Each structure stands twice: as structure tokens, then as C-alpha cells.
Amino acid sequence: MSEKIRVAVLGADGRMGTAVCEAVAGAADLELVARMGPGDDPGVLTPADADVAVDFTTPAATEANVHALLDAGLDVVVGTSGWTADAVERVRAHVEARPLAQGVLIAPNFALSAVLTMRFARQAAAYFESAEIIELHHPDKADAPSGTATATAQAMGAARAAAGLDAMPDATTTALDGARGADVAGVPVHSVRLRGLVAHQEVLLGNPGEQLTIRTDSFDRASFMPGVLLAVRRIGSRPGLTVGLEALLDL
Amino acid sequence: MSEKIRVAVLGADGRMGTAVCEAVAGAADLELVARMGPGDDPGVLTPADADVAVDFTTPAATEANVHALLDAGLDVVVGTSGWTADAVERVRAHVEARPLAQGVLIAPNFALSAVLTMRFARQAAAYFESAEIIELHHPDKADAPSGTATATAQAMGAARAAAGLDAMPDATTTALDGARGADVAGVPVHSVRLRGLVAHQEVLLGNPGEQLTIRTDSFDRASFMPGVLLAVRRIGSRPGLTVGLEALLDL
Amino acid sequence: MSEKIRVAVLGADGRMGTAVCEAVAGAADLELVARMGPGDDPGVLTPADADVAVDFTTPAATEANVHALLDAGLDVVVGTSGWTADAVERVRAHVEARPLAQGVLIAPNFALSAVLTMRFARQAAAYFESAEIIELHHPDKADAPSGTATATAQAMGAARAAAGLDAMPDATTTALDGARGADVAGVPVHSVRLRGLVAHQEVLLGNPGEQLTIRTDSFDRASFMPGVLLAVRRIGSRPGLTVGLEALLDL
Amino acid sequence: MSEKIRVAVLGADGRMGTAVCEAVAGAADLELVARMGPGDDPGVLTPADADVAVDFTTPAATEANVHALLDAGLDVVVGTSGWTADAVERVRAHVEARPLAQGVLIAPNFALSAVLTMRFARQAAAYFESAEIIELHHPDKADAPSGTATATAQAMGAARAAAGLDAMPDATTTALDGARGADVAGVPVHSVRLRGLVAHQEVLLGNPGEQLTIRTDSFDRASFMPGVLLAVRRIGSRPGLTVGLEALLDL
Structure with a gap:
């Protein structure tokens, strides 16, 4: 039986996050399980609740979110901008040190x-x-x-x-x-x-x-949605850190 | 009876002049009556031979050609570049002083x-x-x-x-x-x-x-030919000096 | 002193009408004096209140609106679709019979x-x-x-x-x-x-x-707004019926 | 020492062949060693004379040319159109049966x-x-x-x-x-x-x-030349039959 991929959205009240929630809710193979705003702690999520978290929050919040989501055992898709090379490397070290085969995608552009x-x-x-x-x-x-x-x-x-x-x-x-x-x-x-x-x-x-x-x-920002959904569907089978959506495409 | 417009081409051995000769020869309502090269004197032309002369010669030769053609009683279409404002004004004065209702077109671009x-x-x-x-x-x-x-x-x-x-x-x-x-x-x-x-x-x-x-x-330089033929056909009904092909279009 | 042109908008609650109201309100030389919805009678408007009315209502309502606005003494700009040739001719007859030099523009496209x-x-x-x-x-x-x-x-x-x-x-x-x-x-x-x-x-x-x-x-439907504003500004100096925005442009 | 690739051109008097000869002659790493016309026998070529032959002849001649060139021990680049699937397979069988590691490219388009x-x-x-x-x-x-x-x-x-x-x-x-x-x-x-x-x-x-x-x-047919030269340079390191230029690109 093919089960739905369960998706949590961080930054769900922002413009991009709202659009992601709608796109996830409208996809037959995905299930929107959490809409999280600025006051919500992503650390409460567990693999029992969600498979993938999508982060469209703020440059100030996104790195801490990703580390919390890794600790929580989820795969992560990040669309928030403002990542420094150092911050990216910290995520790489963290995901490679995890016992589970988790995947993180950080992408500047999902169109x-x-x-x-x-x-x-x-x-x-x-x-x-x-x-x-x-x-x-x-x-x-x-x-x-x-x-x-x-x-x-x-x-x-x-x-x-x-x-x-x-x-x-x-x-x-x-x-x-x-x-x-x-x-x-x-x-x-x-x-x-x-x-x-x-x-x-x-x-x-x-x-x-x-x-x-x-x-x-x-x-229109709708142009990001097919790429976000594709990332949500594929990140589970690509353990480790991936930078850029291109690597998830079969080209 | 509709008679053909008789056309002389100056600079007939150049790249543009050659193309003009071919285009005139190929038009059912036009007749190519003279192909003139650098050594030929446009002053030998008369209204008994030609109606319109097309000048694609050189910046050094074109002004003298136009004055000679006006004196010869022809209408003139000029595609040669390098005209100064003063040279243009000398042609204007000349054509306006002519007893016949002759027309001169000086155009930088016939496309x-x-x-x-x-x-x-x-x-x-x-x-x-x-x-x-x-x-x-x-x-x-x-x-x-x-x-x-x-x-x-x-x-x-x-x-x-x-x-x-x-x-x-x-x-x-x-x-x-x-x-x-x-x-x-x-x-x-x-x-x-x-x-x-x-x-x-x-x-x-x-x-x-x-x-x-x-x-x-x-x-391709072929792009000039429809405009040159249009000018040849219309300059006879537009006495005086015209600068730019646009003024000959019905817009 | 240059006074503002006073504008009434019919169909002000529709998508186009809402956008027209915003555009009029945002233009320094225009004043939005009435937002009229389906239940409002355009016949209550007078030249003491408004100079021009803009109709973005429905095919069923627009012809009656225009006749009422003409009787009320206003100039009219119509963007509603669905006009038959006969309906256009009835407006022409009406506006030409008016004692005032009123203008009506009916345009299928304001972009x-x-x-x-x-x-x-x-x-x-x-x-x-x-x-x-x-x-x-x-x-x-x-x-x-x-x-x-x-x-x-x-x-x-x-x-x-x-x-x-x-x-x-x-x-x-x-x-x-x-x-x-x-x-x-x-x-x-x-x-x-x-x-x-x-x-x-x-x-x-x-x-x-x-x-x-x-x-x-x-x-985007915003593309209609510059044309609507141009029509509002110019219809007052173009008495009679005009069909198509092109006739209001200086070309 | 890097030696030049020696190139024979079949159909050298045609429009495409003439352009290929010019392009080969103008490339520093290539040497034009033979221009062959309709009456010339490609079977006279040997690896002592040429490395690669380029065929821009006619649908009637091209297949026989390719087989003769394979027997002669050369690599072959074919731009002539009109190849049937059967004719392509006969070339595949021939090149795979050759004792040398020869390459043949048949391409419908070199742009x-x-x-x-x-x-x-x-x-x-x-x-x-x-x-x-x-x-x-x-x-x-x-x-x-x-x-x-x-x-x-x-x-x-x-x-x-x-x-x-x-x-x-x-x-x-x-x-x-x-x-x-x-x-x-x-x-x-x-x-x-x-x-x-x-x-x-x-x-x-x-x-x-x-x-x-x-x-x-x-x-312009000049658009084929960079692709033809690329094929000439690369076919030597791609033994067997290749159909389509794409396979020779590093993509």
C-alpha cells in the first residue's frame, strides 16, 4: 500500500509558507500534518507525526530549525534564504553524524x-x-x-x-x-x-x-510549488545534504 | 496604359548596388535602364532615359551625384551613408530651386x-x-x-x-x-x-x-530591397527633400 | 486652477471595478466620488457630483446604465463586454441627441x-x-x-x-x-x-x-488600469460615441 | 607532439561540402588532405593518408561511401540525409565486424x-x-x-x-x-x-x-560547421556506430 508522505510546514503563516500549505494539501500523495508559526517549536515533531518538514521561515530562524528537525528525526526541505557557507557546513556535519539516513535539501530557488x-x-x-x-x-x-x-x-x-x-x-x-x-x-x-x-x-x-x-x-510565487513538492517527494531517498534542487532531478 | 518606372542605379557594382539592380530587374513595374559605376558620369542621364536614380555609392561621391542628378531632371533615392546636416541642407535648397517638381529621398535605413x-x-x-x-x-x-x-x-x-x-x-x-x-x-x-x-x-x-x-x-542586406523599391515607386509623387523612409509610408 | 476629475465607478464591488476604484483613488488628478454596486441607481448621479462614470458591470446591466448616465449628464467609459452592434447604435443615437457635448467610450480592451x-x-x-x-x-x-x-x-x-x-x-x-x-x-x-x-x-x-x-x-488585470485612467481623462474632450481606446490616443 | 587530424571530404563540390572544406582548412588542429567529388573513389584513401572522412554527398551515394571508407580503415562522419533504418543497421554490423576500432557517426543535424x-x-x-x-x-x-x-x-x-x-x-x-x-x-x-x-x-x-x-x-548553413568539426575531433575516440551528434557531447 502506498502511504501518503506526511509534511510539516514551518513559516506556515508567511506568503511562501501559506502557498506551500495549499500545495501540499492539494496533492493526493501528500498529507499536511502541521502548520507551524514563529512561536511553535519544531522539536515537538517526531517521525511518528511527520516524514518531511519544509522550512520557509526567516534567515534568523532557519538554521536552528534545521538542526532541531534533524534531531527530531525528520527529512528537511529548506527554501529560506540567507544561508552562509559555514552554516551550510554545520548542517552537513550534523546530518552525516545522524544514525538515521536523513536528507536535507537547501535550495535558493525552487522554480x-x-x-x-x-x-x-x-x-x-x-x-x-x-x-x-x-x-x-x-x-x-x-x-x-x-x-x-x-x-x-x-x-x-x-x-x-x-x-x-x-x-x-x-x-x-x-x-x-x-x-x-x-x-x-x-x-x-x-x-x-x-x-x-x-x-x-x-x-x-x-x-x-x-x-x-x-x-x-x-x-508568480506559484512557480516555486512544483519544485517544492518534487523536493518533498524525493528528499526521503537522498540521505545527507543536498544543495540546490538540480541534484534531485533525473537529468 | 501604365508604363514602367525607369530606374538608373549608381554604385551598381557595389554589394548594395548589385542587389538593387537585381531587385529592380525583378519587379514587373520597374525597368532597369542604367547600371553606373565609379567612372560613369550621372550627368549624361536625362528624363528621356530615366525617371529615378538610386545612389548607393560612397560618402565621398554621393553629394555630387545627387546635385548632378537634380540638374539632369531626375528624382533621386539615396541610400549612401555619411551625410552631414549641411550637405542635406544644400540638397534641400537645390531641389526647392528646381523648376521641375523633383523629389529626393535621403534615408539611413531602408529595412x-x-x-x-x-x-x-x-x-x-x-x-x-x-x-x-x-x-x-x-x-x-x-x-x-x-x-x-x-x-x-x-x-x-x-x-x-x-x-x-x-x-x-x-x-x-x-x-x-x-x-x-x-x-x-x-x-x-x-x-x-x-x-x-x-x-x-x-x-x-x-x-x-x-x-x-x-x-x-x-x-541580410536583402532586407533593404522592399524599402528601396517602395521609395523608387513613391518618390515621384513627393516633390522636394524627404529625409527618412517613414515619410513615404501611408501610416 | 486645475480641478480634479470626479469619477463614479459602477460595478465597484467586482474584480475590475475594485481595481478601477483603487487606481482612481491613487491618481493625483482624479477623485473617486461614488462606488456603486448592483443595487445602486446610476440615475441619482448628476453633473454636480461627478464628471465621468466608469462601467464595469455585467452584459445584462451595462446598456441601461449607459443610457441612465447619459440622461444624468455624465461622460461614460464602458469596459463591460457583451455589446451587440444594435446596442452600440442605440447609444450612438442617444449621445448624439443629447443637448450637452457628452462623450461615451465603449472599449473591449483597455490594455x-x-x-x-x-x-x-x-x-x-x-x-x-x-x-x-x-x-x-x-x-x-x-x-x-x-x-x-x-x-x-x-x-x-x-x-x-x-x-x-x-x-x-x-x-x-x-x-x-x-x-x-x-x-x-x-x-x-x-x-x-x-x-x-x-x-x-x-x-x-x-x-x-x-x-x-x-x-x-x-x-494581470492591472494592465487595464493605465488605459482606463487615460480614457477617464480624455473622454470629456471627445463628444459623441467612441468605440475602442485607440481613437483616444494621440498617434 | 600533437599532430593534426587529417580529414578527407566527400561531396567537396557541393554547398555543404564546400563549407566543410573551408572550415577544416581554417582549423589549426585539422588538415584537409582530400576533396573528393562524384567521380572520385573513396576506396583509394588509406590510414596513411587520412584519419577521418566527412560525407556530405547524396542519399544515393552515401551508404556505399561509408562501407568503402570502413574497408579503407578510416573513421567516418556522415551528414548526408536519407538513411533508412536498414541502411543504418548494415553500417552498424560492418563497423562492429572491423578489426580496427573505427568509429562512424551518422547525424541528421550538426547545428x-x-x-x-x-x-x-x-x-x-x-x-x-x-x-x-x-x-x-x-x-x-x-x-x-x-x-x-x-x-x-x-x-x-x-x-x-x-x-x-x-x-x-x-x-x-x-x-x-x-x-x-x-x-x-x-x-x-x-x-x-x-x-x-x-x-x-x-x-x-x-x-x-x-x-x-x-x-x-x-x-545559415555555417551553423553546421562547429558541430561537424566537433565530430571530426571526437569520432576517433568513439568506436562503433553513433547516431546523432548528441552522444558525442559531454553532457
């Missing part, structure tokens, strides 16, 4: 289109002479380029270097300041800020006579 | 998609909070942004100012150099240089909840 | 990007050999193609016919059913239904060596 | 952007509710959809089936014939034919709140 865009861009980067990134967001965003665009450019630059590619061709001799974008690991990145948009990224790759374009559009 | 993109972008500019331009070219191009993108941005900036629009919303506080593009008349312009591309421009306009995109792709 | 896309597509249609439309919507939509795509194709087909263009080139001899889209006035229309999308339309125009693309993206 | 688009589309297909394909070509093309689009749709449909996905959501109840495209393995495919275009394909994938787009643009 499948964004995760796949980064992967495909990194894989394709070695096969094209030229590559640039255009990221487009709403005009209330404070940073440019976006974190996702920066990470994508760094991964592409590393892939180009590993493949021994030359610098990209660029005969520009006269340019206005800023016209050719920001240089991130040798990949030009252009940031558009336009009223009406949400979060979008386009990766352009060019060879003689051809172009490959990979684009992700995120219109 | 209909590019001409219409500039027009539509200028018209739409007053109706959107945000506007940015992305231009994309082959990596052998020396200047960034392209002349077309700069002209488009200036026209859009002027339209926004005339409509009394505020500066565009942009909450960027932390940015890498160049990420937000070049500022041309208040419109951010981003220049992509990618192997495989030819000449492309995308105008993005945004309001709450909506986006308008106008894009021109030029893959 | 500026959609209105401009239709206009630009119609204008460009005469200048390109090939033209096709791709419209993309959420998968809960019942009809294909969309009403906007059908109207755009009809306008483009009429423009091509008026310009004497030949049928589009198409050498297809072997095709799967449906591959080449639906034929609307000679223009192929392709309907995509994709989870995650809202309402999008792309008009593609092609000539030798070049392409022009005009695209509208509507992400 | 890296097209090959990667097919791979990424197949990989992503399992992770999205909705998927559709738009392919766009010049209007002289006889078949719709294109072979690449059909192959992509079949691969995506198979990936969806293997992942146990439901049919795509589609509430269409009223549609014009053709509006919703052709059904290929459950994936709607739309074929645009537009003057000015060459060969383009866009794969659209949608989930709640997000979209992933993968697009390949082929502007």
Missing part, C-alpha cells in the same frame, strides 16, 4: 524553469563562441544583476574555462558607458528593470550561423 | 521592419512607465550602442518628455558597472554582441501588468 | 499594449509579404483563437487586401492537420495554451531578409 | 543549438504540466511540421509518458480548425512559414506561475 535554465546554460556554455545574459525584473528590485544571473554567468564562465575556450569575440572600440553590460566571469550580463515584469532571465549563446536561447519566466 | 520599429517605439513611448532597448549585433561591430538604437532611444526620450512623463521607476541601489546599460536620453540601452547574429533590436515598454515588445530582425 | 499591438499590426500589414499571429493563453480558456487575435487577423487581412497584396507565399504540400494554424482573413493564427501564462499575442511579419515582431503580454 | 534544444526539451518535458512547440521556417519549405519539430515532440511525448504525466490541461471547447496546432505524440506543434526566416524552433514549457523557453535559430 523548475530557473533551475533548468541554469543547468542547461552551464552545459551549453562550452559549445558556443559567444554567450550573454539578459535578466529582466520589476523596477523595485535593489540589486543588478540578479543573484540568479550572477550565478548563471559564473557557472558559464567556469564551463568555458574548463573547455579551454578563448575570450568571446568583441570588436567594440567605441562604446557608451554601460552599453556592453556588466562583466561576470567574462560573460556580459544586462539588467532590465521594467514595470509590469516579475522575474525573467534569457541566456543567449551564439556560433556562426546559429543561436541558442534559454529563457525562464517567473510570473 | 521596413527597422523603420516601423522606430516609428512605433516613438509613438508608444508616451504611454508606458518604463522603456528599455536591447540591440543585438554580430561581434565584429565597432560601436555600441548601434546608431539605430541611439536614434530610437532619443526619439523615445523626446516623446516621454513631450508627454510630461516622470523618470522611469528604478530602485536599483547596488549594481555592477554596466549592468543597467547605457543611458541615452533617459532610456537604458543594452548592446549584445553575439557570433551568428546580424542586426536586431528589441524595444521593451512596461506598465503595471503588461508589456509591449517591438522587435526588428535584419538577417 | 495599452494590446491596443497598440492591434494598431501597429494593422499599419504594418501592408508592407510585408508574410504575416502570422501566435496567441498564447492559460489553458482554462474555452475559445481558440482569442477574440483579440481574430480581430487583429481580420484587420491585417483587410489592410493587405486594401494594399493589393498577393496571397502570402507558402509552399507547404505535406502537412499534419492543424500544423499551419487557423486561417482568419488569410492570416494564419496559432493558439498556444500553456499553464502559467495569462494572455499574450505575437504578430510576426516577414520580408526578404527581415522580420518585424510586435508582442503584447498581459500578466 | 549545436538544434541538437541541444532537442536534448534539453526532452529532459525538461517531465517537469512541466504543459508543453508546445512552435517551429518557424522560410515559406519555400514543403512539409509541416519540420522533421526536427516532429522528432522533438515525439521525444517530449515519450518523456512525459515515462514520467507518468497526465494529458496537458486544455479547456478549449470552441476552436477554428487548425488553431490548436498539430498533435504529435500529445504535444501541439505549430508551423509558421514566413518570408525572411531560415529555420527556427521554440519549445515552450509551462507550470503554474512559470515558463521555460528553449529556442534554436539557424540563420
